[in-house]
Amino acid sequence: MKKLLLFVFGWIAITPLRAQVSQDTLRITLPQAEAQFRQRNLQLMASKLGISENQAYEWQSKLWNNPSIYVEQMPYNSQTKEVMPLRQRNSEQVLQFQQLLLLAGKRNKQLAIAKTNTEIAADRFYDLLRTLNYQLRTTFYDLYYTRQSLAVYGEEIGTLRQTVNLFQQQYEKGNVPLKDLSRLKAYLFTLTTEQQQLLKKSTDDQADLALLLNASPSTIIQPALENTGARPDELRPNGAAPSAVGQLSINELYKTAEDNRYDLKAFRDLVIQEKQNLTLQKALAVPDLQVQATYDRNAGYIPNYFGLGVGINLPVFNKNQGNIRAATIRTQSSQQATDAYRLQVDSEVQRAYQKALLTDRLYRTFDQRFNDDFGKLIQGVTVNYKKQNIDVVEFLDFFDSYKVSQIQYTQLQNDRMQSLEELNYAVGTNLFAQ
The missing domain is CATH 1.20.1600.10 (Outer membrane efflux proteins (OEP))
Incomplete structure (x- = not known):
């Protein structure tokens, strides 16, 4: 029963880890x-x-x-004393419509x-x-070839580490000299250091x-x-x-x-x-043309005046x-x-x-x-x-x-x-x- 519980808890603990590795x-x-x-x-x-x-x-x-519109209204008739008069006989309204035409x-x-x-x-x-x-x-x-190089280092380090462990045991028994064991450990350290440099490079490539x-x-x-x-x-x-x-x-x-x-x-x-x-x-x-239409309800010339006009700048100074x-x-x-x-x-x-x-x-x-x-x-x-x-x-x-x-x-x-x-x-x- 105890072994079964350990197996269950171990499986529960390792399952999320496996999912995370697979996901990431x-x-x-x-x-x-x-x-x-x-x-x-x-x-x-x-x-x-x-x-x-x-x-x-x-x-x-x-x-x-956009066209523009202009409206003018007489606000006060001083003769009749009316504010905002709207009848034609006592007020003045002007309406203008303008459109700019690009030439x-x-x-x-x-x-x-x-x-x-x-x-x-x-x-x-x-x-x-x-x-x-x-x-x-x-x-x-x-990144691909860096991983290839890391595989070479992993293979060599694994083989060399086994050799070092074997010679460590033989050294403790007095079968191999210390200088041979030291050279093996020094070379193993060199390989590990070079591997770390490649791992850093691989990390940078991963991030990029x-x-x-x-x-x-x-x-x-x-x-x-x-x-x-x-x-x-x-x-x-x-x-x-x-x-x-x-x-x-x-x-x-x-x-x-x-x-x-x-x-x-x-x-x-x-x-x-x-x-x-x-x-x-x-x-x-070339100056642009301004077209204008004007309506004056109570103009001085005639009532309900309609007029058309055009305007253009004269290119005299600024050309x-x-x-x-x-x-x-x-x-x-x-x-x-x-x-x-x-x-x-x-x-x-x-x-x-x-x-x-x-x-x-x-x-x-x-x-x-x-x-x-x-x-x-x-x-x-x-x-x-x-x-x-x-x-x-x-x-x-x-x-x-x-x-x-x-x-x-x-x-x-x-x-x-x-x-x-x-x-x-x-x-x-x-x-x-x-």
């Missing part, structure tokens, strides 16, 4: 992460609202100016500027999407990824990659035939960036907007010269800024292409069977060391070489994916399909 652990692939990111990222939501805001301004610019197509020109503002807001949204998606993908890969996905900070994200063993010759630029990075054309990459970089498109749209503003400023030099000059300068300045930014984009593409080319070539020259063979070798080394067929110096040398080769290979894979993502970011689209 998110195993997710890169396509799933991107889909969740697009749906739930708060920065994207806020930026997308900016498009709706500018569409509202666009709608506002379509509206006509020279000002309304359409203002609408064109509002539409371009909406385009610029959309450009900013898609550029933010490009930037955050780049952060998502690079953080995803970084959770923020991008709008997930709970306590969520444990486990990135899962498909086709992680794909070699560079299995990459497919834009879904075409298999090709390596070196077979990409730099001129084609420049053109791809021209077509897909929304930050560059925002500069081009700003040039368009400045030209539209120059056209509007020239139109503002909007200063604003036209300023708009002309802004148009020239925006064009020069666009040309300068285009050169910057080309430079980013060139730099990203060179980095991707270098890492791609290095990865292609690496023999992936090397690590598998090394893993089999280190197992034999561990067995021989426990049998004291090799000394502690040789054992630690092999052990360290195995760790370094595994970590460097994992880092090479990460560097390769990071460089490919940087190239994708530079051209504004995903060039590769695996």
Whole structure:
């Protein structure tokens, strides 16, 4: 009975813990992460609202100016001593209706500027999407390969800790010298310290990824990659035939960036907007027309007078010269800024292409069977060391070489994916399909 109660209470205690672990652990692939990111990222939501805001301004610019009405009433008739007289023979009422008519197509020109503002807001949204998606993908890969490295450290630390415990027992029996045991413990401490540094890096990546996905900070994200063993010759630029990075054309990459970089498109749209503003400023030099209708109930000319009138400013002194000059300068300045930014984009593409080319070539020259063979070798080394067929110096040398080769290979894979993502970011689209 006592054992049954202990089992029940133990099951009750562990069940919520298991549910919590299952609930707070998110195993997710890169396509799933991107889909969740697009749906739930708060920065994207806020930026997308900016498009709706500018569409509202666009709608506002379509509206006509409101008409105005003027009413005049005689408050007191000093001859008849009446207050607010309303009869026609003893009072005066005037009613005026006015409407402003914009000339020279000002309304359409203002609408064109509002539409371009909406385009610029959309450009900013898609550029933010490009930037955050780049952060998502690079953080995803970084976290994945960091976990791969942590698995190597976990394997080595587990094996080495067993060896240290075994040699501790043998040392206490006087079968092994203290210097060998000390070297093993020192190397175990080194591995543990390096593991802690990777754990800190993994924690930072976890926090960044959770923020991008709008997930709970306590969520444990486990990135899962498909086709992680794909070699560079299995990459497919834009879904075409298999090709390596070196077979990409730099001129084609420049053109791809021209077509897909929304930050560059925002500069081009700003040039368009400045030209539209120059056209509007020239139109503002044309005065607008004021149309007026007047009714005077008891006018001095005739009773119940109706009159129509028009009014217009005379462009004698102010012809909007200063604003036209300023708009002309802004148009020239925006064009020069666009040309300068285009050169910057080309430079980013060139730099990203060179980095991707270098890492791609290095990865292609690496023999992936090397690590598998090394893993089999280190197992034999561990067995021989426990049998004291090799000394502690040789054992630690092999052990360290195995760790370094595994970590460097994992880092090479990460560097390769990071460089490919940087190239994708530079051209504004995903060039590769695996």
